[in-house]
């Protein structure tokens with residue numbers, strides 16, 4: 001029987017941040033994840049922006065956590081080396097109505113504690129971002145916004161949690177939860193593989209968090225999945241946006257942004273579309289066309305011949321339109337549910353809050369003197385043994401990535417950890433070599449190494465490739 005003080009369901013950025021936070025204490029902790037790696041949900045497919053905290057409405061949970069989370073990133077990156085750049089953001093205004101929205105955003109941000117906001121005129125904007133549209137008249141500048149690599153953050157949090165004694169179970173889907181004894185926190189967490197026992201549960205299951213809550217009869221919220229699609233361009237286009245460039249927000253959300261990524265690519269997106277399924281993350285040609293057209297209002301001259309790929313993520317929008325965090329009506333069952341944007345930004349602050357909520361529920365938090373907050377970086381450039389020419393990733397980096405405590409037998413897992421296969425050839429030249437290294441490392445047949453899980457080599461061609469070809473024909 002596997003018995004834990006705390007079981008966290010879901011290994012996205014929220015579950016992993018909570019696991020790492022709790023690993024400071026003398027506790028038995030497990031993370032249970034249904035996919036074959038951490039960061040397979042929203043945490044791998046988002047804008048990667050560490051928001052300044054001016055957009056989330058003051059007085060909401062999102063407003064409360066986003067600024068606090070933002071302020072924690074620099075130290076977190078010093079400890080975990082996942083990659084964070086405080087590049088600043090601009091909300092672009094094209095007319096008087098937009099300008100009023102900038103004033104509203106500034107006032108809202110100040111209520112959230114964002115004390116570095118400035119309204120810039122056109123000349124000031126152009127001096128900072130020479131490639132923005134001629135139609136831009138003003139911008140709201142937030143120097144403390146930044147960009148990060150969301151999956152590298154999630155992996156780093158998990159690596160560090162494992163270093164500090166947390167057990168992580170991948171490929172393990174929670175199918176039911178019940179209470180062993182009335183009135184006491186003795187949960188039985190039933191998975192397809194095993195039964196786990198825990199005194200406390202943290203529900204960090206993203207778009208599935210309402211289903212997990214329902215297993216214990218909690219039905220006071222539901223999740224409406226909202227898809228967001230993106231286009232990623234080569235690093236050769238990264239110079240077109242040195243900051244995160246937002247358009248003014250609407251009732252649909254923050255709108256289409258143009259941004260450099262942490263690693264220097266140019267990224268466009270996302271849209272926001274409610275969807276019926278919770279696992280369909282394909283991209284759609286019409287949506288991609290809309291993203292390109294809308295992004296050109298911010299930066300007109302990006303070159304779509306440099307498109308690398310498209311991808312999509314699902315926001316876990318809750319019916320309460322806010323994060324659901326903290327104690328629930330079932331004693332010992334703690335929610336970290338419905339964490340849509342700015343959840344990535346908020347994650348370190350949410351993790352601290354959840355630890356506090358667990359303590360308030362009776363969990364004794366005794367500091368573990370052996371806790372080590374530092375996790376060495378994986379991505380260290382080497383000159384020899386280069387496997388991925390585009391991103392200059394060496395064999396020793398791949399082996400380092402495979403030896404951090406999780407069993408990774410898929411190419412995407414190596415990609416998220418090292419960037420191998422992520423460059424301009426998108427893995428055409430190095431995928432086979434990466435598969436060979438994975439097979440050798442684990443002592444398995446190369447045929448057992450998959451792209452991103454069973455059956456993934458047989459996936460149909462992605463629509464983005466066709467889109468890329470068609471668009472280039474029409475632009476040439």
Ligand SMILES: Cc1cc2nc3c(=O)[nH]c(=O)nc-3n(C[C@H](O)[C@H](O)[C@H](O)COP(=O)(O)OP(=O)(O)OC[C@H]3O[C@@H](n4cnc5c(N)ncnc54)[C@H](O)[C@@H]3O)c2cc1C
Nearest residue numbers: 010012014034041042043046047049174206228343344345
């Ligand atoms: C399009 C888009 C853009 C965004 N942009 C930003 C941004 O720029 N900045 C920002 O701050 N935030 C952004 N966000 C929000 C951010 O990505 C999320 O808030 C964050 O990733 C949520 O993390 P999570 O751990 O709650 O969810 P997830 O990452 O989805 O993790 C939940 C995990 O639970 C697992 N799980 C579910 N059910 C079970 C089960 N039964 N058993 C076991 N495991 C289970 C899933 O497999 C998954 O791995 C964006 C989100 C999207 C979709």
